[in-house]
Amino acid sequence: MSKTYAVCQIDGLIMLVEQPPAEGHFALAVGDLAVVRQVIRDTAEPAVAPRGKLAHKVPGIAPGAADRESLGSIARYIQTLSEHNAPGFRALGA
Numbered sequence: 001m002s003k004t005y006a007v008c009q010i011d012g013l014i015m016l017v018e019q020p021p022a023e024g025h026f027a028l029a030v031g032d033l034a035v036v037r038q039v040i041r042d043t044a045e046p047a048v049a050p051r052g053k054l055a056h057k058v059p060g061i062a063p064g065a066a067d068r069e070s071l072g073s074i075a076r077y078i079q080t081l082s083e084h085n086a087p088g089f090r091a092l093g094a
Contacts, residue, residue: 002018003018003030003031003032004016004017004018004030004031004032004033004036004037005017005018005019005020005021005027005028005029005030005036005092006027006028006029006030006036006040006081007021007022007025007026007027007028008025008026008028008057008058008074009024009025009026010024010026010067010070010071010074011057011061011070012057012058012061012070012073012074013047013049013055013056013057014028014040014044014055014056014057014058016033016036016037016040026074026093027092027093028040028058028074028077028078028081028091028092028093029078029081029089029090029091029092030089030090030092031086031088031089031090032088032089034088035086035087035088035089036088036089038086039081039084039086039089040056041056042084043059043077043080043081043084044056044057044058044059044077045057045058045059058070058073058074058077059073059076059077059080060072060073060076060077061073061074075093078091078092078093079091
């Protein structure tokens with residue numbers, strides 16, 4: 001079974017990918033797809049993704065926020081994720 005990574009860029013929009021985070025992405029969590037997806041749904045804010053699809057974003061990141069503020073929100077969100085001790089799930093960077 002492959003690992004799924006939850007990653008985001010500085011804008012906070014969360015993506016689920018199967019490869020380690022690319023340059024410019026922040027690693028949030030890794031684990032089994034179903035578990036990572038559920039934890040993200042439970043903890044992230046709903047957002048509109050490109051093409052009008054439903055997505056999730058890191059809580060606390062306002063549109064047009066300064067990078068420093070966004071980094072603080074990403075760090076706090078990783079701490080929130082680290083409180084979820086589900087089998088098949090691990091917060092990264094905590």
